[in-house]
Amino acid sequence: MKAATIKGPNKPYLEIKEVPTPKPGPGEILVRVAATGICHSDLHLFKGDFGPVRQGFIPGHEISGWVEDFGPDVKNPWGLKKGDPVIISWIVPDGICKYCASGKENYCPAAAGRMPGLVGLNGGHAEYITVPEIAVIPLEKGVDVYYAAPIACAYGTAYHALREAGVGPGTSLVVIGVGGVGLSAVQLASAMGAYPIIAVDVRDYALDKARELGATHVINSSKEDPISRIRDILPDGADVVHEARPEPDLKLSMEVVARAGTIVVTGLGGPKSYFSVNILPFVVNGIRIIGSLGYRPRLDLPEIIKLVASGKVDIRKLVSHVYAPEQINEAYENLEKGLHARAIVKWD
Numbered sequence: 282m283k284a285a286t287i288k289g290p291n292k293p294y295l296e297i298k299e300v301p302t303p304k305p306g307p308g309e310i311l312v313r314v315a316a317t318g319i320c321h322s323d324l325h326l327f328k329g330d331f332g333p334v335r336q337g338f339i340p341g342h343e344i345s346g347w348v349e350d351f352g353p354d355v356k357n358p359w360g361l362k363k364g365d366p367v368i369i370s371w372i373v374p375d376g377i378c379k380y381c382a383s384g385k386e387n388y389c390p391a392a393a394g395r396m397p398g399l400v401g402l403n404g405g406h407a408e409y410i411t412v413p414e415i416a417v418i419p420l421e422k423g424v425d426v427y428y429a430a431p432i433a434c435a436y437g438t439a440y441h442a443l444r445e446a447g448v449g450p451g452t453s454l455v456v457i458g459v460g461g462v463g464l465s466a467v468q469l470a471s472a473m474g475a476y477p478i479i480a481v482d483v484r485d486y487a488l489d490k491a492r493e494l495g496a497t498h499v500i501n502s503s504k505e506d507p508i509s510r511i512r513d514i515l516p517d518g519a520d521v522v523h524e525a526r527p528e529p530d531l532k533l534s535m536e537v538v539a540r541a542g543t544i545v546v547t548g549l550g551g552p553k554s555y556f557s558v559n560i561l562p563f564v565v566n567g568i569r570i571i572g573s574l575g576y577r578p579r580l581d582l583p584e585i586i587k588l589v590a591s592g593k594v595d596i597r598k599l600v601s602h603v604y605a606p607e608q609i610n611e612a613y614e615n616l617e618k619g620l621h622a623r624a625i626v627k628w629d
């Protein structure tokens with residue numbers, strides 16, 4: 282099969298080559314890949330931020346496709362059949378530990394060592410992928426399988442963060458950084474009834490997209506003062522601030538979060554990134570600051586899929602670029618230049 286594999290920490294990061302098509306082992310499902318997303322986390326992987334760069338490893342962790350084959354001993358709780366459209370979670374929990382039992386699958390210790398396309402398991406930048414069956418989540422009728430790939434990372438990460446922060450009807454929300462996750466947060470929050478939804482970025486292109494996806498106000502922080510603009514719109518501050526920048530910095534968040542408000546952080550930062558906050562307003566105003574990793578595959582992803590199937594979220598609006606496999610290095614270069622809302626590679 283055709284696959285994109287890691288060449289090394291320098292550009293071009295990937296090479297397209299022929300590799301053996303994987304066979305599903307016990308408890309695994311073979312999926313024919315429809316599309317994969319181009320995600321900022323991949324750049325951390327290519328540059329060695331997540332550990333030594335593995336030459337020959339297949340990245341790609343935002344994956345959609347069709348069930349192709351089942352390995353032995355598959356329990357198949359969703360009743361999947363060959364040809365069914367699915368997405369693949371990069372969080373692969375064991376389903377039995379105390380975190381899984383309490384609905385916190387995304388913090389399952391076993392999942393930390395096996396993330397398709399990131400850690401341990403080959404990813405989806407290929408024509409086929411095998412994964413443990415717990416990672417395979419069915420799509421509903423009416424959900425476009427190609428455009429569904431970002432549900433498995435950008436939308437999932439945004440949705441879980443919004444849920445953790447308590448976003449619902451009438452929640453006032455500021456999203457700082459409208460890349461793939463930030464734009465997804467804007468679109469999902471709009472479907473969830475949040476209002477107002479204020480997007481902050483330094484790229485007009487991204488802010489235009491945020492407006493298209495449901496932001497009620499957009500602020501280019503390189504051209505105007507975001508604190509005074511946000512305070513004009515929300516004199517008491519925002520109930521929730523989502524720090525969705527790759528390098529989060531809580532300075533602006535702390536200035537615009539409401540009393541008893543929540544700051545939720547999804548940007549991973551680099552291995553040596555820290556933030557600091559002024560303790561007095563943090564304590565006196567009862568601010569919650571929470572980190573949120575990924576999503577709960579068997580809980581969050583089906584809920585997002587239902588929002589899409591019901592027509593409340595149009596996933597085609599998020600994707601700005603569609604690439605062929607041979608253009609994959611160009612796709613990552615354009616990601617680094619900040620040109621994408623979300624990009625996908627079509628493998629079929």
Ligand SMILES: [Zn+2]
Pocket residue numbers: 320321322323342343434435
């Ligand atoms: Zn990702």
Ligand SMILES: [Zn+2]
Pocket residue numbers: 374375376377378379380381382386389390391
């Ligand atoms: Zn577990």
